[in-house]
Amino acid sequence: MKATRNNPYGVIPPHLLNYLIEHGNDRHRRCALNTLTLDSRFRARTERHTSPTDARRGARGEPLRYIFDAGNTMELPGRQVRREGQRSTGDEAVDEAYKDLGATYRFFWEVLGRNAIDDEGGALLGTVHYGEDYQNAFWNGYQMVFGDGDGEIFLSFTRALDVVAHELTHGITEREAGLVYYNQPGALNESVSDVFGVMVAQYDASQTVEEADWSIGRELLAPNINGTGLRSMSQPGTAYDDPLLGRDPQPAHMRDFVETNEDNGGVHINSGIPNRAFYLTAMALGGHSWERAGKVWYATLTDDRLANDAEFVDFARLTLDNAEQLFEGGEVREAVRGGWQGVGVEV
Amino acid sequence: MSYQHSLGERARVRLAREGGVAYMPALARPREIAFHECSLSQRKRVCKLLDEAEQLKCPGDQAGQGDQRYFRIIIMPVGSENEVITLHVPERRAPESLVALWEKGPGD
Numbered sequence: 001m002k003a004t005r006n007n008p009y010g011v012i013p014p015h016l017l018n019y020l021i022e023h024g025n026d027r028h029r030r031c032a033l034n035t036l037t038l039d040s041r042f043r044a045r046t047e048r049h050t051s052p053t054d055a056r057r058g059a060r061g062e063p064l065r066y067i068f069d070a071g072n073t074m075e076l077p078g079r080q081v082r083r084e085g086q087r088s089t090g091d092e093a094v095d096e097a098y099k100d101l102g103a104t105y106r107f108f109w110e111v112l113g114r115n116a117i118d119d120e121g122g123a124l125l126g127t128v129h130y131g132e133d134y135q136n137a138f139w140n141g142y143q144m145v146f147g148d149g150d151g152e153i154f155l156s157f158t159r160a161l162d163v164v165a166h167e168l169t170h171g172i173t174e175r176e177a178g179l180v181y182y183n184q185p186g187a188l189n190e191s192v193s194d195v196f197g198v199m200v201a202q203y204d205a206s207q208t209v210e211e212a213d214w215s216i217g218r219e220l221l222a223p224n225i226n227g228t229g230l231r232s233m234s235q236p237g238t239a240y241d242d243p244l245l246g247r248d249p250q251p252a253h254m255r256d257f258v259e260t261n262e263d264n265g266g267v268h269i270n271s272g273i274p275n276r277a278f279y280l281t282a283m284a285l286g287g288h289s290w291e292r293a294g295k296v297w298y299a300t301l302t303d304d305r306l307a308n309d310a311e312f313v314d315f316a317r318l319t320l321d322n323a324e325q326l327f328e329g330g331e332v333r334e335a336v337r338g339g340w341q342g343v344g345v346e347v
Numbered sequence: 348m349s350y351q352h353s354l355g356e357r358a359r360v361r362l363a364r365e366g367g368v369a370y371m372p373a374l375a376r377p378r379e380i381a382f383h384e385c386s387l388s389q390r391k392r393v394c395k396l397l398d399e400a401e402q403l404k405c406p407g408d409q410a411g412q413g414d415q416r417y418f419r420i421i422i423m424p425v426g427s428e429n430e431v432i433t434l435h436v437p438e439r440r441a442p443e444s445l446v447a448l449w450e451k452g453p454g455d
Contacts, residue, residue, distance in 0.1 A: 074439065135374070136367045139413030140439075163368060170413040182408040217369070230369035246372030261433075262363070262419070264411045268370035 057121040058084070063105035064116070067094050068127040070145075077143060078127045093128035093158045097146060100164035101126055107165070107200045108172075111290045112298050117171040124168065128158055137163055139170035152222055153244050159219040161204060163230075166197035166216065177306045184311040186267035191274035195297055198233060199290045209282045209289050215239065233279045236272025252276050254312075254344030273343045274312055281339030285332065292332050293339075296323045316340040316347045350394040350401075350422070357426040358382040360393060362449050364438070365419050366411035378449055381426070389453040396445055397422065403440045410435035418445060 058064030063084065069091070070078035081094050088095045101124045108114040115121045125143035134147025137157035144167040146157040157163060170193050173179055179189035194216050202212045215229035216239075227240025227248075236250035250272030251257055257273065260266045278297060282289040299322040300306060306318055319340070323333040340347050363377035382390055400420055410417035416438040421431050436445065447454075 136414065136416055138368065138415045140415060141413065157368075166368065167414065174413070180408050181412045186408070240371075242373075244373060246374075249370065249372060262375070263365055263370040264407060266370075267411070268368075 056123055058116065058123070060115060060121065061109055062121075063102050064121065064123045065098055065101050065105075066123055066125050067097050067101075068125070069094065070127050070130040072129050072132050072148070074131050076127055076130075076140070076145065077125060078129075091128075093146065093148065093156050096156070096158035097126040097128050097144075097164065100158065100161045101144075101168065103161055103204045104165040104168045104200050107196075107203045107290070111199075111203065111294065114172070114298075117168060118175060126164075128156075137167055139167045139174075141174065144168060144171075149220065149222075153225060154220050155222055157220060160217045162194075162197035162201040163217050163220065164197075165200035166193040169193040169196040172196075173301065176302050177310070178308040179306075179310065180308050181264055181267060183265035183267075184270065185309050186264050187270040188274055188310060188312065188315050190267045190271035191278070192297070192301055194231060194233060194271060194275050195278045195294075199294050202288070203290055208287060210286070212289070214279055231268075231272065231275065233275040236276055250275075252343065273345070274315065277316070277339040277343045277345065279339075280342040281335050284335040284338055292327060293335070295326055296332065296336060299326060312340075312345050313347065316345045320347055350397040351391060354382065354390070354394055354397075354422070354424055356383045357424075359423040359426045360397070361421040361423070362445075363419050364416060364449055366414065366416040366438070368414045376449070378452060380448075380453055385453055389455075393448065393453050396442075396448055397434075399442060400434050400436050400445065403436045403442075404434040405437060405440075407433070407435045410437050415439070418449060 056064060065084050066080060067082040068078035069081045070076065081091070082089055082098055105116060105124060108116070116124060127143060127145045130145045130147050133150035135149055135154045137144070137146045144164065149155045149157060170189070173189055173192050179185045179192070181189055197216060198212070198214060214234040215232050217230035218228060220230065221227050221240070225240065225245065226242040227245065229239050231248070231250060232239045236252040237248050239248040239250070241247045249258065249269050251270060252272055254273060258266045258269045260269065263269055278293060282293040285292050296319050300315060300318045303318050303322060307314065319336050320333055323336045326332070337347055359382065360380045361377055362380070363375040365375050367374070380393060385393070397420070418436045418438065418441055420434040420436065422434070423431050
């Protein structure tokens with residue numbers, strides 16, 4: 001890549017220096033660090049690696065998927081192994097990621113009329129076999145990344161459709177409300193990913209709210225782990241209790257809200273509260289979660305009035321308003337109100 | 348300012364790996380290093396890592412975004428929680444030596 005005259009960092013563009021810091025050996029890292037000025041604006045910046053897939057757009061109503069294999073390294077995006085329309089590869093993680101991204105796309109398109117993460121049919125990029133025994137899945141601002149798990153605590157992270165959908169939803173939230181990833185707005189950010197993650201799985205299985213188990217990541221825990229998943233939306237705080245994991249710390253009600261500096265101010269902890277509010281709303285309405293409760297939550301996520309530092313009560317008020325705008329008669333609005341009141345958020 | 352010149356015998360450093368798609372208390376495995384229990388070379392090694400972490404850190408609300416993992420380093424210059432400096436280093440930027448410090452401690 002050619003450096004431009006505007007580049008304040010000299011001949012080597014900053015994204016390459018960042019890449020060396022993140023992927024180089026110790027010597028590369030040190031050299032790159034020395035080259036960078038310690039400009040906080042730069043340090044705060046998230047560099048994205050561009051690739052030829054960036055400019056491509058899928059047809060309306062059709063996903064455009066690219067799956068990469070990191071080969072158990074931490075290099076991203078890795079080697080492209082399957083793209084839209086290609087046959088299954090026989091590699092379970094590759095094919096699961098492809099299928100799950102397709103199911104997630106289908107949900108957002110068919111139920112909510114959203115055309116991919118950017119709503120413009122942009123490519124869905126997923127990397128599998130990331131790292132060695134890597135126990136996580138994440139969204140890095142550009143793509144989804146899935147580890148294989150260690151086999152003792154976690155199995156491959158592509159096994160759980162709700163977790164794949166959870167990560168993709170982080171991309172949507174980033175482009176819509178941009179909820180700050182700290183304290184209550186961060187817990188809302190996490191909860192929104194769980195809400196849409198669980199709905200994608202229910203939609204894919206054609207489950208009613210009574211048939212669904214309302215757990216997140218049930219397929220991820222290894223057989224010897226004492227747990228039913230990563231989180232329970234119906235009964236936050238009960239998903240697992242195991243010596244290798246500890247005990248599920250999620251509260252189900254505002255009276256148990258956890259004040260902490262860990263976990264970005266408890267984003268994966270206090271998300272139990274808005275998660276249960278959605279569960280209570282969906283159960284009160286019955287039928288399929290995505291038909292009414294899901295539409296209210298989506299209208300709220302994409303509502304221009306939702307500030308990026310919104311707290312639970314701000315989000316709750318907007319869900320009420322959106323319920324009223326979307327559905328006549330007041331039944332949905334009252335179900336939403338009951339959901340929030342059930343977790344101690346007064347609206 | 349280098350930590351090599353600012354941290355004395357009373358200093359303590361706490362290091363945990365946080366973030367990820369779920370918060371699981373046992374996986375953070377926080378490690379605490381008390382400088383008065385360390386040799387001079389161990390202290391120097393830890394301080395050098397902290398200096399590097401200063402350059403690699405990012406704001407707290409960006410470190411874990413989208414379920415990415417990160418190292419949270421709490422530096423207590425006088426050994427108490429009344430005065431702390433907190434650094435967040437994204438996992439993708441963390442040098443192997445920092446990961447080793449978290450996994451195994453300051454070494455020999």
